[in-house]
Amino acid sequence: MRIQMRIRVVVAAALWYATSAGAAVTGEIFGPGSESFPIAVVPLKNLSGDTGNALGNRFAEVLSRDLDLSGYFRLLDPKTFIENPQTSGITASDIDFVGWSSLGAQALVKGGVTVAGDGVTVEVRLFDVPGRQDVPQASKRYTGPRAELPRMAHKTADAILEYLTGERGPFDSAIALVSKRNGPLKDVYRLTFDMDEPTRLTDERSLVVNPRWRPDGRGVLFTSYRQHFQHLFQIELPGRQVTRIGGGSVTLDGAWSPDGKTLLVTRDEGGNSNIYLVDPAGQVLKRLTDHWAIDVAPAWAPDGRRFAFCSSRAGSPQIYVMGVDGGGVTRISQTGNYNTSPAWSPKGDRLAWATRAGGGFQVVVAGADGSRAQVITNAGSNENPSWAPDGRYLVFSSTRAGRSHIFMADRDGKTQKQLTRGAADDTSPAWSPRLD
């Protein structure tokens, strides 16, 4: 019941925003997991140079996938479309709104693509079918190299979500993860929402753990055993140069501060792990925990003043929050005897973590003070939650389909979607910041 009320508030906000801007999509959009808002995504019309309509079709495919992953939409089957994408018009005056309405479409996406050499220009429009008009706020024009076409589709999906839900979508982003796709050893991989399989970033051929994005989205921290013991490394994107951060200290994990000026790292000192604030060269600025128990997995609050971490100081692993100045340690997790892997929502209002329940782990989402904790997964073992840049979705690893794969869910767990497949073990996903 509470869920519905919340969603109605969102709808009201979206409608107010839309009305105040002079246009509206008619109808109500419910939350992720409802999969109820009917939308038709038509391949882009070839305005010039799109041989075989390859790019126009690809754009529609990527956009449709994003909209499906969001959990808000019911995508109409292209086989039922009444207009030929390549011969019909792409402006409101040319569109058969009555026909689209009879197919059940509330919204329609149409547009055109122009290809010249390596350059691509996409013009895409969102139409309100019952209102028989286009929606300027979610209609876009993009120009760039051919390889950027999937990102143009992601930006379009993000803009459509922003218009309809009041919150920009998260799909123009990437997920770093650890995988054994290349044999028994592990490397860091990168997945975007237009890819069926992640591509390998590192060439460690060793064990790697705990990838984390730099706030600019152009670097990924990870821990590797390449020099026998665990050290912290960073790979630059897209160049892929790898540098070690810090000296020879054994480092279990690291996380950049939101302003990108410092890091929190977990160092192991001969069997005792503690959390330190270090500078970008790995020089210690402050020791933050000094306890015989396990302290691990620091996760910054977006305000850069506090962080969450996991500690066994009370006899079992639990989630704590403390100040980066070293003060105010507060226990956050109140139930369960095994809570780890905290992740702080980019909006600052929520924490997610993994809790042990039954035979495996489940993802918990709670207020930043630990209140209103709810479990959002229930099948298989689900670990290492990481927030989307919009604070609405999370990724995590799950064994619900056999081996460990990457899944995404909204923060209420209403929509759950599988992102990677295959025989490889995919673990430790980290959702990037927005790419621009």
Next chain:
Amino acid sequence: MIRRRRGRRASIDSRGRRPAAEGVGMRSSWTWRVMLAVMLIMPLAGACKKKGPKPGEAGAGAAGAGLGEEGLAAGGSSLERSKRGLAPEEDGILGDVHFAYDSYEIDGAGRDVLARNIDWLRSNGRAKVELEGHADSRGTIEYNLALGAKRAKAVKDYLVGQGVAANRLSTISYGKELPLCHEENDTCWARNRRVHAVILGQ
């Protein structure tokens, strides 16, 4: 505890490895293995005498290798073995110490294993050993890395307390990254919660 460990060794036998003689107790089986190890390692020891291999370098695996069981190289760190496509080693010249769930406390059975390991370390006074901490799958990746480090440290502290020089012992944690077995049951979890000792050089 010893009964359980025997049962495990029996299962190794069934996979075609050298069986321990029926009725031979742990102790004598142990001595026999040590003798064999020393015999096989002797020729290698000369080569490694001047400069012991650093942990993780190819030589580290090679020095521990030699306890050939039907051609399968024994020894080597769990990670080096994994790079060579081999499963991690269970026991070895030095026995594995096992732990309770989410614990790094050495129990009575662990002290028995360590008593035998200390005997070997005393008679092989130049041997350096890396203690690998491992965890079962029922913890998260980063927590298990810290837990494995605690386990390795607990074993190191115990050995040092019994007179083994600290500079002969290094520690590393593999968390749940390099399990011996992959089943989700009590027997497999118990096997994976361990500190495994790798002989680096003598």
